[in-house]
Amino acid sequence: MSSLDATPGAARRPGVPGGTVRIFDTTLRDGEQAPGAGLTAAEKLEVARQLMRLKVDVIEAGFPAASPGDFEAVQRIARETKGGIAVAALARCRDGDPQRAVEAIRVAERPHLHVFIATSDIHLKHKLKMDREGALAEAVRWVRYGREALGTDAEIEFSAEDASRTDLDYLLRVYEAVVDAGASTVNIPDTVGYAIPSEFGSLVGRVVDLVGRDATISVHCHNDLGLATANTLAAVQAGARQVEVTINGLGERAGNASLEEVVMALRTRPTQFPDLASHVQTEQITAASRLVSYLTGFAVQPNKSIVGANAFAHESGIHQDGMLKNPLTYEIMTPQSVGLSGSQLTIGKLSGRRGLQGKLKELGHEVEGEALDQLYREAIALADAKKEVTDADLLALVEQRTSQVPESVTLEGWSVTSSHGGQATGTVRLLAAGEERSTESTGNGPVNALFTAVDRAIEPVLGWHAVLTEYEIKAVSGGEDAQGQVLVRCRRSTDQGPGALVVSGHGLSTNIIEASLEAYLVAVNKLHGAQIETVQGAFVAPSASEKLP
Ligand code: KIV
Ligand code: ZN
Numbered sequence: 216m217s218s219l220d221a222t223p224g225a226a227r228r229p230g231v232p233g234g235t236v237r238i239f240d241t242t243l244r245d246g247e248q249a250p251g252a253g254l255t256a257a258e259k260l261e262v263a264r265q266l267m268r269l270k271v272d273v274i275e276a277g278f279p280a281a282s283p284g285d286f287e288a289v290q291r292i293a294r295e296t297k298g299g300i301a302v303a304a305l306a307r308c309r310d311g312d313p314q315r316a317v318e319a320i321r322v323a324e325r326p327h328l329h330v331f332i333a334t335s336d337i338h339l340k341h342k343l344k345m346d347r348e349g350a351l352a353e354a355v356r357w358v359r360y361g362r363e364a365l366g367t368d369a370e371i372e373f374s375a376e377d378a379s380r381t382d383l384d385y386l387l388r389v390y391e392a393v394v395d396a397g398a399s400t401v402n403i404p405d406t407v408g409y410a411i412p413s414e415f416g417s418l419v420g421r422v423v424d425l426v427g428r429d430a431t432i433s434v435h436c437h438n439d440l441g442l443a444t445a446n447t448l449a450a451v452q453a454g455a456r457q458v459e460v461t462i463n464g465l466g467e468r469a470g471n472a473s474l475e476e477v478v479m480a481l482r483t484r485p486t487q488f489p490d491l492a493s494h495v496q497t498e499q500i501t502a503a504s505r506l507v508s509y510l511t512g513f514a515v516q517p518n519k520s521i522v523g524a525n526a527f528a529h530e531s532g533i534h535q536d537g538m539l540k541n542p543l544t545y546e547i548m549t550p551q552s553v554g555l556s557g558s559q560l561t562i563g564k565l566s567g568r569r570g571l572q573g574k575l576k577e578l579g580h581e582v583e584g585e586a587l588d589q590l591y592r593e594a595i596a597l598a599d600a601k602k603e604v605t606d607a608d609l610l611a612l613v614e615q616r617t618s619q620v621p622e623s624v625t626l627e628g629w630s631v632t633s634s635h636g637g638q639a640t641g642t643v644r645l646l647a648a649g650e651e652r653s654t655e656s657t658g659n660g661p662v663n664a665l666f667t668a669v670d671r672a673i674e675p676v677l678g679w680h681a682v683l684t685e686y687e688i689k690a691v692s693g694g695e696d697a698q699g700q701v702l703v704r705c706r707r708s709t710d711q712g713p714g715a716l717v718v719s720g721h722g723l724s725t726n727i728i729e730a731s732l733e734a735y736l737v738a739v740n741k742l743h744g745a746q747i748e749t750v751q752g753a754f755v756a757p758s759a760s761e762k763l764p
Contacts, residue, residue, distance in 0.1 A: 235456070235494065240266050240275065241459050242507060244303075245459075247511075249513065252512075255741070259292065261510065261617045268581075270496045274303065277289040279305075279316050279319040293326070301323070303320070303329045303370075306357070314360075327370040331374035333375075334381040335380040335382075336381075354375075358397055358398045371397055373398040374401075374435065375403070376404055377406040378406070380407070380409055390425060394430045403433065405434070408438050410436070410446050413449065423454035433456075434446070436471065437472075443464070443469075447460070447477050448487075452488070478493050482548075499554055501554035501578075505610055505614065510617065554578065571590065572587055574606075607692045608698055615723045619737075624648070624740055631661040631728060638658065640658075641655070641658065641664030656671055662728060669739065684705060687703075698725050703722075705720065705739070705742065718745065720739075
């Protein structure tokens with residue numbers, strides 16, 4: 216046994232039972248609040264499906280009062296989520312919010328209402344303009360409402376926003392009162408990432424001692440000082456039995472505690488968390504991380520724990536030598552345990568459909584039927600176009616499928632000429648809402664020329680053109696023949712200001728101009744779809760969520 220594993224003391228507080236640590240994923244709520252990470256309802260549903268495969272315990276699907284779009288997304292997720300996974304909705308302790316949240320999650324197999332109000336003097340004075348007793352009364356009122364509206368079996372969670380900067384005696388009084396009013400979970404948010412692990416553990420211990428027999432104690436840690444995971448783990452050792460986390464640590468400002476870090480710490484260091492486990496299928500972590508990164512456009516830094524590209528890469532000779540002799544020398548978890556397949560070479564022209572299905576399963580994706588046939592055709596076509604089809608190529612093909620949208624603008628053909636020092640000229644032929652259009656434009660490069668040509672083609676038909684706000688390109692794998700993956704963000708020319716609807720589009724091809732056009736067309740079609748739904752009254756900007764802590 217190593218010196219660390221033999222060290223007692225940091226383990227569980229005496230008197231606090233073992234069991235499971237409930238994993239409450241808030242990627243679709245706090246994660247989506249990260250500036251620029253807005254997702255459409257369909258994209259949120261894709262992420263929720265992956266969270267189901269990951270087997271988290273609770274999916275916090277959104278903040279229904281923020282917008283009709285968020286309401287719809289939460290309700291769709293609530294309807295679809297099964298298998299004992301709860302669906303949570305957030306609400307302020309303010310008339311209107313909890314009612315909207317209850318309406319959205321009522322249909323869930325396991326509804327979980329999450330109401331919150333700030334309790335620190337700084338927030339009370341400057342933000343809510345309320346005194347302590349007023350906040351306490353609102354907290355009790357809306358917890359009681361939730362319990363009455365959803366019944367005895369539902370989970371009613373109360374969060375004291377900015378708990379770690381709240382006067383301790385007052386905070387304890389609030390927690391006691393909400394548990395009396397029917398809260399079954401009390402959450403201790405370190406809203407601004409201010410806490411240090413030892414003091415956060417002590418705070419959690421006080422709450423556990425007070426109400427831990429009647430309610431589940433939860434924690435929600437932000438990463439402003441880079442301590443979110445450490446604080447979360449200290450809280451578990453102090454008796455917290457729910458942790459609020461996000462995939463890739465996405466979230467407001469510096470983000471939230473990352474699901475993959477917390478879950479893998481619990482799994483890798485069992486002596487520090489005796490008799491405690493999570494239900495998470497860790498082999499689904501890599502797929503979840505990639506999907507969230509892909510859909511939000513938030514790249515994962517290469518040295519990010521667990522899910523960074525270098526997390527299992529061994530560069531130096533000494534390390535490589537050790538790994539060859541025995542992987543235990545430098546690896547505390549296996550790549551396979553987080554869903555990274557050991558092999559990198561996957562599909563060739565002679566590979567079969569079953570082989571592809573097995574490989575995708577190893578990579579965390581269960582694909583069958585028509586979807587498998589289509590992926591198979593794409594993978595074989597790719598094997599024709601490049602020497603080696605790698606895991607990363609396959610994952611990129613799977614991800615590209617998640618960006619498919621109903622098409623009212625379809626590309627029929629394009630050409631471009633471009634030379635050193637000169638302007639580029641691009642021509643596109645497309646069908647816009649059934650109308651054949653062919654246009655030409657110049658630009659400062661081939662992509663710019665083609666995007667402008669698309670704009671000229673669609674404007675007379677749709678009444679707007681797309682305005683590009685972001686463009687990113689990356690190679691999916693190494694090698695000169697690598698596929699290029701393009702991300703664009705666009706808005707409509709007629710939609711301006713801070714509340715403007717901004718959508719993303721992805722494209723994938725060994726030809727980067729083709730990939731760029733594909734991404735642009737996905738964005739144009741999303742914008743057009745949004746326009747139609749707005750007219751019908753159902754669609755709301757994906758990033759329109761009201762800003763929360
Ligand atoms: O950070 C925070 O305090 C929150 C609460 C709403 C739980 O996100
Ligand atoms: Zn938060």
